[in-house]
Amino acid sequence: MRHFLLICCVFFSHYLYAAQPTVVTSSVLSVQSSERLQKLTQNKLKQSLKVLQAIPSAEHKQLLPLYQALIKGQLYFIKSSGQLIKVVKTGNIKSYSEIFSAKVLEPQAKKAIKKVRVNNKIRVYLRQLLAKQALSAADPKARLLALRAVLKDLSPQSVLSITELRLAEKNIEVQQMMDVIIDIERARNAPLKLDKIAAIDRLGESLEPQVRTELVQIQANSSAPKVLKALEKALLSIDESRQFFGYLDQLFFGLSLGSVLLLAAIGLAITFGMMGVINMAHGEMIMLGAYTTYVVQLLMPNFIEYSLWVAVPLAFVVAGSVGILIERCVIRFLHGRPLETLLATFGISLILQQLVRSIFSPLNRQVESPQWMSGSWEINPIFSLTLNRLYILAFALLVFFALLFILKKTSLGLNVRAVSQNRAMAKALGIRTDRVDAMTFGLGSGIAGIAGVALSQLTNVGPNLGQAYIIDSFMVVVFGGVGNLFGTLVAAFSLGIANKILEPMTGAVLASIFVLVFIILFIQKRPKGLFPQKGRAAE
Amino acid sequence: MKVTQFVSTLALSISCAISASAFAADTIKVGVLHSLSGTMAISETTLKDTVLMMVEEQNKKGGLLGKQLEAVVVDPASNWPLFAEKTRELLTQEKVDVIFGSWTSVSRKSVLPVIEELNGLMFYPVQYEGEESSKNIFYTGAAPNQQAIPAVDYLMDELEIKRWVLAGTDYVYPRTTNKILLAYLKSKGVDEADIMVNYTPFGHSDWQSIVSDVKKFGSQGKKTAVVSTINGDANVPFYKELGNQGISSEDIPVIAFSVGEEELSGIDTKPLVGHLAAWNYFQSVESAENEAFIAQWKKFIGDDKRVTNDPMEATYIGFKMWAQAVTDAKTTDVDAVEQAMLGQTTPNLTGGIAKMNNNHHLSKPVLIGEIQDDGQLEVVWSTDSVVPGDAWSDFLPGSKDLIADWSPALKCGNFNTVTKVCSGQK
Known part of the structure; x- marks a missing residue:
């Protein structure tokens, strides 16, 4: 513990001595990225998304705290220096901190800081990004959420990484979800028709709303009668259980x-x-x-x-x-x-x-409403009861x-x-x-x-x-x-x-x-x- | 019998005239016609207080034409026919010079024949469905082309929405707005199957099946949004149900035309972050006028937590313009003030200039805001300049060719540009 504190102190003091307060303290982050992030303070929403999209994927992991603050609307910047900071409101008390080191900063006047604006589009983008980072999270629920996010826009690479993760996965629910994703990829692109049809048959049992959409899309793109027949059967079975x-x-x-x-x-x-x-x-x-x-x-x-x-x-x-x-x-x-x-x-x-x-x-x-009365009890992806x-x-x-x-x-x-x-x-x-x-x-x-x-x-x-x-x-x-x-x-x-x-x-x-x-x-x-x-x- | 009746009528009218002139010498009367009880009280009480604040401020400046202003407050109790009765009471008994009032369109429609018959003057401060322009009413809220149409454009262009749910309370404003939106969406090539329309009664509280339908409608693979014209306190259980059924703004955004800061202050907004509202003013807009207005409001109401909203701004602009018009006309006579109103300008609270056009509608900026977890709305999109209000929609077959122009040349609320006749009001 003491060692940790010591390291922290050294780290902070290093930061304090830095001549110009830059956004990011870590040296791994490229100069371009820090400059890019500085553009967030210009507060043009349309540009903000472009700025974020331009960040190379290798740096995502490092920027996670920034993304999380941005999603929650806690990212502010000091008007005079352009330094990005995190402001957390609990009740009427605001606490100010450095983003990456979580070091506590002294309170700022209301007029001296400004919020970095986010909109839905940015939030959706970031959430996808964060979700993908959480694919190997310790909590199975987080993994499941991550998989749902991946399901929304599947790419061959993400399927590949999920196929790898599937081997080590122990949680049954997460396994099923991974299988669905792998099956979708197979139903789309499997070279063998038999594989394709088998995958489609299995997908017919999944209730994920996204699966149905995918199947409809595959239906529009395929011509082989056997595949079409399997698709029809799968869709029918999905629709039946949906109706039920x-x-x-x-x-x-x-x-x-x-x-x-x-x-x-x-x-x-x-x-x-x-x-x-x-x-x-x-x-x-x-x-x-x-x-x-x-x-x-x-x-x-x-x-x-x-x-x-x-x-x-x-x-x-x-x-x-x-x-x-x-x-x-x-x-x-x-x-x-x-x-x-x-x-x-x-x-x-x-x-x-x-x-x-x-x-x-x-x-x-x-x-x-007390916490225990809000939300819903999700029995399956299309059937949940509000608590x-x-x-x-x-x-x-x-x-x-x-x-x-x-x-x-x-x-x-x-x-x-x-x-x-x-x-x-x-x-x-x-x-x-x-x-x-x-x-x-x-x-x-x-x-x-x-x-x-x-x-x-x-x-x-x-x-x-x-x-x-x-x-x-x-x-x-x-x-x-x-x-x-x-x-x-x-x-x-x-x-x-x-x-x-x-x-x-x-x-x-x-x-x-x-x-x-x-x-x-x-x-x-x-x-x-x-x-x-x-x-x-x-x- | 007849003689006595005549005498008494005469006596009555003389005494009325005397008392009226006696009063007129003292004060200028400002009628406030907002529901202070019933389902609309949640929204309208604030506007009553806004008018009172403006009256107080004007009086501090020395009133108008050397006279003090006197506010006359009545409570139409969210009861639409009562609006007509209260208007008659304000105009015939209280003899007010101007009325600030109404929220729902159905209440305005109920006031309309009375105010035209008695030649009164009313300022209507709420966004509405358009398709109306009366000589006796100034519409300081948004017309559909200043709120609904830009909002749909935003969803279509920025959020790439492909499927639409038009949900509203069952009365004239949502029905007309949705008619305009349907025509507009179809003109933009949206398929009939991708539009779902739903109406619910006032004060509806059981939203489970509707929200669940929306969820199903939105899970067909195309990006879906809800355009909400749900009015009054029915919004609270609606948003609660959205939160409980786990519909986040990222899956299915809801854009509301009747939900502002005031309505949000009664809800826990954490599950609502990212849902949208389209207005012409938000409390969060940074401008000197706005800051002064917010400070003045908090001081007047004596509560630091109270919020400001769009209809308040509309009331503010309406009141300022009316005061200017009275000063220009040097009288409170309705016809003179009505003419003096045309072309009147005053700074709005978002850093621009509001102008009263000849069709009795204002020029306003259009803002789209996202709900924040503190119940405020933050601007995520806005028009580059002010948009003049259009009384008659260009997207409805019946009103395409109609314009309203109350300048001396035309003096008509529904002039048909094709047949060149003023078809309704004389």
């Missing part, structure tokens, strides 16, 4: 939309379904939950990863207590008067919206079954069911119906609050959040059959899937119209929904 995964995709999207509908509706299934309160303020309970998430993230800015775990119980408490308050102050006086309840709760929803507008401003608030949707699907089911458990297995659930089935009888048996009413409404509202936490990860958190879901929620509950939790589950998922099947054919606007029309017609035919209440409880 396309359906799976649609199913997942449908389930995901269904889970959002379920979350939004499940609270209403209690307040409206079991208690019979036409609760127009249900959407605002969802909104309160979403704002709770926002406030939690404000309070713990350094623990965004865990914020949702705190937000879920808190949103339940916040929305639940607001629900109990509403029930105690307004709804209990309007028992059995649906029209008045509707108007009163609509009024409450407007009050809550305005309240949020006054406290948080009418603008949308930014709720961050946030996946978690929310699981979460919706969890909430649903937890609620089911509460209603079926706890004494509170028993009381709730008793009161909702026959209020007078329940009262006669000594159940405090007033208290049960408040608890039930609180439970429904609290669950709406939890839904708000989940929705804050998908959509905008603003005063109108609730409005967007209230109609959908009623739709789901009515369609599923009022008072039937399982009906709500089935209705949410079937509406979600129906919507997503229609959407590619009709567009998003028409799809939701069709679903609405379908529900209207369905309710005409079966006014009590999919699963109507049976027996005495139905009255």
